[in-house]
Amino acid sequence: MAGRQTSRRTGMGVTDYRLVVVGIGLITIWAAIGVRLFQVQIVRADELAAMGLDQRLTVKELAADRGNIFDREGRELAITVDATTIYANPQQVTTPEVTATLVAAALELDAEDLFEKLTSDKSFVFIARQVEWGQAEPVTKLGHAGIHWYTEPKRVYPAGSMAAQVVGFVNIDNQGIEGLEFGYDEELSGSPGRLEAEQDPDGRLITFGEYDVVPAIPGSDLVTTIDREIQYIAEEVCKDTISRTGAQRCSVVVLDPATGEVLAMVTLPGFDPGNRSGTDPDRFRNWTALSVYEPGSTQKLVTVAAALEEKVVNWATTFEVPDQIEIVRGACPDNEDVYGCFSDFTPHEPRIMSVRDIVTRSSNVGTIMIGRELGEKNLARYLEAFNFGAPTGLDFPGEAAGQINLANGCQSCPASAAIGYSVSVTELQMAATYATIANNGVWVQPHLVKEIIDGGGVRNPVDPERREVVSPDTARVVRLLLQSVVQSEDGTGRQARVPGYSVGGKTGTTRRFVEGEGYTGDFVASFIGMAPIENPQIVVAVVVDAPYSDNTGGRAAAPAFAEIVERTLHQMGVAPDVS
């Protein structure tokens, strides 16, 4: 037959050969496919599956909610809300001029600046970060190409500038950088979570894809000891004091002496943590705990309390007190250059004064004489016992320690320390010292955080340190001496009287010391006291820095003290104790 040849030897035709070849070819191909399949499905199965998953899998960090900061009644001082961040991809913006005009109008931005951003050669530019949804919504509805947005947490301070130095603030990435926000950043931040999920090419999560989530642990809430109402009262009075005296700064600490809780902590001028741009960074400083000053006569309380406790004097012990005392020989004739000559504020003939008179009239010379009876070592011991020269342990970052200058060989230092010179303290240390007297001689560590509520809702109350410094009897006598400073007609603190309440306290007026400049012509006026005197509910320290007029403690700070005490006791519902 034509076209069909047969091999004589094998008996196979050409067609049979072709079939064999095709068969072998097919077998080879199938074998290759099989090998490849084996390789893909068996040998490299895990590796390739992982590669595929890797292309689809997205890993996202789940931001932990930052904890809130409350006042003692649970009123918000700092909370976190969702805010909208608007950004652009300039490469996608088709009508930059129109977009810039409309978006700038909606977000109250400068249209020219925005136009520059939208015409840059970048592929990502922020337009506005963390704006409220009400403001961002019109932009999202414009539908302009290249304009995008996402939600991110924003820290807000509903109380505005109130207690701003205490609460502090965070940066744009919600990291605490001042105040309690900084000091408790670890507790407030919580731990971020992690989400692993499969997504489609458009970035949408695949419902039944691989899904693994490690939930974020929310940050702890802080319940502070601050009372918003008392804080407001103290700030208002401080503002009035600055207006009245022309002072550079006014600061107030209000303590609950029994618990050491800080009810109010004010430094003015302050700032608004929600709008800090252009604010002098010095205003961020919590002056009451971070800055030191010479306490002056307010510190005489320590000298007197120590002398009473050591029983070297009692309240009725008398001294013949001149108006000047020379501690370093030769100092008084030329006291401009030599430290060691101390005088009373008002010149007087030598007179017999009891300890009560010395305290009431704030006699420097008389207090130095009491200090001599007490002795340098005892004075140093009590200064340390009242926590001078060391931080109080306040739960606030950067607390200052202050300094006691009783250096060896310094002749005038014990005398000056007895009346509050050559000693530097914080206002908080002084308030805590007076609180010790108010609390029957027991020093309680001042603190700003009452309890920490963790992400699971477990409340962890703060337990402050306590220690007895003087006996209850000594504390009671000192309180009555302080009362006489206010109640006596010749007392220096008459302007601290509060109608209806027994009040005790001490004035202080010192030359203002500036690091590097020495003593300046300005004064630091202060008044620290407590009320009601028999069972003090509050201790209030007022420091007026560099008042222009009324520059003594009795005139600049005592009236502010009186107003704070009166309004605070009314606020707390403390019944008047004097008719």
Next chain:
Amino acid sequence: MTARLAPVPQQQHRIRVIPGRGIQPLRLAPWLLFTALVIFVFFALIYSRTILSDSAFRLREVEAQISQEQATYQQLRLEVARLQSPERIVPLAEGIGLVLPNEVRTIEVARVTGFEGGAEARWAEVKSILTASP
């Protein structure tokens, strides 16, 4: 000789009659049942998958709604806190004529407040405690 084909032996076909067994419907029934079951399971799986997908979508919607409600709650909390702020309330109160009282009078009820005597009385009391000279 004339070649002749050898006679091919004829195979004799014997026909047997096999008695009929009739249709056995009972044997078919398990197959039908199995097929129906497979179809049922198949559709049930599809249905459950559909329900699951639907639930997942609804879950996502609910989650989105929760987020939205939480955001609204946060905003309302913020607004309440701002509205309750003394910095806002005090000027408003002053604006409608409210003032701090110049004088506060306390009505004392005997044996309730424990109010006895004044500061001088207490001072006299403490004198007796600490009169010893050092």
